Amino acid sequence: MFDFMPEAVSTWANKVDWINSLITYIATFCTVAITAVMLFFAVRFRRRSSLVAEETPQLTHSTLLETLWTAIPTVIIIFVFYFGLVTYQEMRNPPPNALEINVDAYKWRWEFTYPNTKKSHNELIVPVNKPIRLIMTSRDVLHSFFVPVMRVKEDVRPGAYSVAWFEATKVGEYRILCAEYCGTNHSYMQAKLKVVSENSFQDFLARSEVGEVVALPPSELGKELFNQRACAQCHSTDGRTIIGPSMLGLFGKTETLDSGEQVAVDEEYLRESILEPGKRIVKGYLNAMPSYSGQLSEEEIRGLIAYIKELRNDGQEANK
Amino acid sequence: MSEAETANDKLNYLNCEKGFLSWLMSIDHKRIGLMYMASMFLFFVVGGIFALAVRTELFSHGETIVNAQAYNILFTLHGVIMIFLFIVPGIPATLGNFLLPLMIGAKDVVFPKLNRFSYWLYLLGAMVAFFALFMKLDTGWTFYAPYSLENSRAVITATSAAFILGFSSILTGLNFLVTIHKMRAPGMQWGRLPLFVWTLYATAILQVAATPIIGITLLLLILENALNIGVFDPSKGGDPLLFEHLFWFYSHPVVYIIILPAMGIVSEIVPVFSRKPIFGYKALVYASVGIAGISLLVWGHHLFVAGMSNFARYLFSFLTFLVAIPTAVKVFNWVATMYKGSISWDSPMLYAMSFVFLFLIAGTTGIHLATLATNAHYHDTYFVVAHFHYTLQGGAVVGLLAGMHFWFPKMFGRMFNESFAKFSWLVLFIGFNGTFLPQFVLGMQGMPRRYFDYPPEFEGLHRISTIFSFVNGLGYAMVLGNLLYAAFKGKFATSNPYLSKSLEWQTDSPPIKDNFAEIPRVTDWTYSYGATQ
Numbered sequence: 001m002f003d004f005m006p007e008a009v010s011t012w013a014n015k016v017d018w019i020n021s022l023i024t025y026i027a028t029f030c031t032v033a034i035t036a037v038m039l040f041f042a043v044r045f046r047r048r049s050s051l052v053a054e055e056t057p058q059l060t061h062s063t064l065l066e067t068l069w070t071a072i073p074t075v076i077i078i079f080v081f082y083f084g085l086v087t088y089q090e091m092r093n094p095p096p097n098a099l100e101i102n103v104d105a106y107k108w109r110w111e112f113t114y115p116n117t118k119k120s121h122n123e124l125i126v127p128v129n130k131p132i133r134l135i136m137t138s139r140d141v142l143h144s145f146f147v148p149v150m151r152v153k154e155d156v157r158p159g160a161y162s163v164a165w166f167e168a169t170k171v172g173e174y175r176i177l178c179a180e181y182c183g184t185n186h187s188y189m190q191a192k193l194k195v196v197s198e199n200s201f202q203d204f205l206a207r208s209e210v211g212e213v214v215a216l217p218p219s220e221l222g223k224e225l226f227n228q229r230a231c232a233q234c235h236s237t238d239g240r241t242i243i244g245p246s247m248l249g250l251f252g253k254t255e256t257l258d259s260g261e262q263v264a265v266d267e268e269y270l271r272e273s274i275l276e277p278g279k280r281i282v283k284g285y286l287n288a289m290p291s292y293s294g295q296l297s298e299e300e301i302r303g304l305i306a307y308i309k310e311l312r313n314d315g316q317e318a319n320k
Numbered sequence: 321m322s323e324a325e326t327a328n329d330k331l332n333y334l335n336c337e338k339g340f341l342s343w344l345m346s347i348d349h350k351r352i353g354l355m356y357m358a359s360m361f362l363f364f365v366v367g368g369i370f371a372l373a374v375r376t377e378l379f380s381h382g383e384t385i386v387n388a389q390a391y392n393i394l395f396t397l398h399g400v401i402m403i404f405l406f407i408v409p410g411i412p413a414t415l416g417n418f419l420l421p422l423m424i425g426a427k428d429v430v431f432p433k434l435n436r437f438s439y440w441l442y443l444l445g446a447m448v449a450f451f452a453l454f455m456k457l458d459t460g461w462t463f464y465a466p467y468s469l470e471n472s473r474a475v476i477t478a479t480s481a482a483f484i485l486g487f488s489s490i491l492t493g494l495n496f497l498v499t500i501h502k503m504r505a506p507g508m509q510w511g512r513l514p515l516f517v518w519t520l521y522a523t524a525i526l527q528v529a530a531t532p533i534i535g536i537t538l539l540l541l542i543l544e545n546a547l548n549i550g551v552f553d554p555s556k557g558g559d560p561l562l563f564e565h566l567f568w569f570y571s572h573p574v575v576y577i578i579i580l581p582a583m584g585i586v587s588e589i590v591p592v593f594s595r596k597p598i599f600g601y602k603a604l605v606y607a608s609v610g611i612a613g614i615s616l617l618v619w620g621h622h623l624f625v626a627g628m629s630n631f632a633r634y635l636f637s638f639l640t641f642l643v644a645i646p647t648a649v650k651v652f653n654w655v656a657t658m659y660k661g662s663i664s665w666d667s668p669m670l671y672a673m674s675f676v677f678l679f680l681i682a683g684t685t686g687i688h689l690a691t692l693a694t695n696a697h698y699h700d701t702y703f704v705v706a707h708f709h710y711t712l713q714g715g716a717v718v719g720l721l722a723g724m725h726f727w728f729p730k731m732f733g734r735m736f737n738e739s740f741a742k743f744s745w746l747v748l749f750i751g752f753n754g755t756f757l758p759q760f761v762l763g764m765q766g767m768p769r770r771y772f773d774y775p776p777e778f779e780g781l782h783r784i785s786t787i788f789s790f791v792n793g794l795g796y797a798m799v800l801g802n803l804l805y806a807a808f809k810g811k812f813a814t815s816n817p818y819l820s821k822s823l824e825w826q827t828d829s830p831p832i833k834d835n836f837a838e839i840p841r842v843t844d845w846t847y848s849y850g851a852t853q
Contacts, residue, residue: 031684045660047663065656091692144625152696157627
């Protein structure tokens with residue numbers, strides 16, 4: 001009847017849902033029953049005439065009734081607290097054999113590091129039927145790691161580690177959300193959770209990272225990174241303004257800054273804007289972009305610039 | 321009627337002095353209460369418009385009327401205005417100020433000039449808050465560090481506003497405490513004190529005990545910024561969790577500062593409109609004081625997923641559950657008061673009954689959030705948004721409106737249009753539930769709060785919520801319009817239209833400047849309705 005919870009994919013999601021249903025039924029029963037009694041009294045004892053009747057009985061208290069309706073809620077809440085606690089202890093204590101994955105949260109993307117130092121961006125890949133222990137930290141502000149289908153949520157803080165764990169029971173693709181408000185693009189800080197078979201997971205671990213061994217041409221590497229590192233959340237490639245300027249036809253333009261100063265969008269300005277985005281902001285835009293300093297290699301920065309350059313060419317060709 | 325009209329031509333607190341300054345400089349608790357009411361509802365309208373803008377943006381997924389940054393500013397403004405400028409001063413500053421001395425048979429509060437100073441501080445705090453609102457404040461009303469520190473000027477200004485407003489509320493609390501202790505009329509024993517006064521007493525304790533924390537927080541923020549000492553900012557060696565603890569150590573008791581007086585109002589209305597003595601007076605007093613006491617120990621439930629030790633989580637969960645007991649007791653007592661009564665369905669009673677229903681929903685969904693296993697899923701989702709709107713709007717605002725309808729003839733000596741009041745109550749009731757019931761479902765499905773954009777599958781419920789939010793807004797326009805019109809043009813009322821036996825009705829309506837021609841002698845409690853009379 002109140003089954004609105006998302007699909008249950010972790011080992012304890014069904015237990016959480018069971019407690020949730022229990023509470024919802026108790027809550028609904030209490031609300032409906034007490035309201036019904038109140039409405040019954042309101043109708044049954046409704047004042048019939050306009051005259052104020054004063055022959056109502058003097059009922060000021062009843063020790064028996066009052067003891068009862070103090071005791072009954074007390075018993076109910078101790079009962080519910082206990083069930084909530086037992087399942088929560090399971091949720092808070094990862095088994096010792098869990099696979100450990102490091103999680104780094106950035107404004108506004110997720111980075112996952114696997115035991116063999118391989119990284120993935122905005123995509124967490126885990127094997128099915130294996131406990132996963134996440135060791136999480138933030139590189140800027142507070143975030144919160146939320147996977148609705150796992151019923152798991154834990155804040156991710158800068159300067160500290162927090163831990164969450166789950167064991168997926170079903171292969172599939174699910175949503176990871178940020179649940180702690182973290183600024184402009186908070187609602188776009190989403191990642192995919194891919195639950196795969198043990199074999200696919202091993203394949204994934206063995207595969208090389210983007211551009212690492214198989215050298216991609218710079219502009220293709222840039223295109224991969226542009227999506228992977230969440231640039232596309234704020235910068236379109238088709239001329240629309242999302243939060244920041246669109247990349248279409250950007251390279252080579254002359255822009256006006258807030259100070260009135262002019263700046264040519266060249267390699268140097270793009271590099272600066274990636275590493276120190278707040279330094280020279282084009283008029284009309286917010287200082288909302290986080291710095292990517294220390295998060296991209298020289299090759300990767302070069303790749304991004306090559307991709308942005310290419311978007312100018314595409315634009316020019318389209319105009320011809 | 322003619323008798324009533326002549327009664328209204330008599331000198332009273334409204335017509336004894338004229339002019340803008342006679343109000344601003346007034347030390348009369350009744351005038352101060354009305355000024356609070358006027359200013360607060362002005363902010364309420366502004367905050368409400370921001371809320372409708374937020375709901376309009378959420379009507380469709382993707383960008384609807386504003387961009388992400390503007391949306392974040394809008395929900396921050398909505399929260400800051402509604403919490404700090406409207407509902408925290410709330411009932412104590414308005415009806416509390418107006419009624420407390422009348423209900424205990426006093427001429428005024430014990431420190432009338434301090435009371436005026438509190439109001440001025442409130443105005444000053446509101447101005448500082450408005451100043452902060454223009455500084456692109458987009459942190460949410462919770463100002464969590466370290467995000468808020470990126471815009472530290474705005475957050476220091478906003479905290480300063482909260483501090484000044486908090487100071488105003490400490491002084492009001494102090495004033496009320498001393499007034500209740502020292503100014504009761506002869507015969508007004510503690511056991512005869514109206515329950516609304518008891519809740520104001522419990523609230524005042526919380527105001528004095530919890531509000532100073534916001535001052536400490538402000539001081540630490542300033543130290544961090546001015547002297548570069550790491551307090552909250554991890555890049556300087558601080559801990560953002562400390563900010564959350566300090567913030568909620570103040571802001572959780574605030575919830576009870578908000579809701580307790582609303583419970584007090586319901587405890588006053590139900591007996592009068594049922595013609596029955598209140599059932600379980602002592603239990604209601606203990607419940608009020610009990611709720612106030614426990615409320616100081618449960619702030620940690622806002623940090624269940626924030627990074628506390630497991631033991632702290634278990635403990636705070638248990639303490640939070642304890643709040644349910646006195647709250648349930650109150651509900652049972654109200655309903656029991658109606659048993660075998662002679663119940664009228666006048667608008668104050670409709671509001672009081674709907675309060676019980678809405679507060680039941682608010683309270684029982686609190687169990688979902690207090691339970692650790694389910695909290696992990698619900699934390700920071702729309703479930704929480706729906707839950708606290710049921711508490712603050714369905715509880716506190718509906719309670720305030722119940723009181724404003726009940727004491728309206730007392731305050732203005734005039735009567736509002738009763739049929740229109742019933743109709744607007746219905747519009748408000750439908751609009752409110754239609755707005756927030758779907759948000760419980762959204763929360764269950766896993767929709768996080770403070771999201772500018774959302775996956776398309778949530779659109780249906782968001783649309784229902786947005787459409788009803790406009791019905792809710794219309795309801796408020798009708799309610800406030802009806803009362804505002806009646807305050808100036810309403811028919812004159814008799815001095816005690818609802819035949820209440822409480823002390824505040826045993827003088828003229830509107831009361832004379834000094835409340836009572838002579839200080840009354842109290843011989844019985846307030847609730848002597850029924851057979852023996």
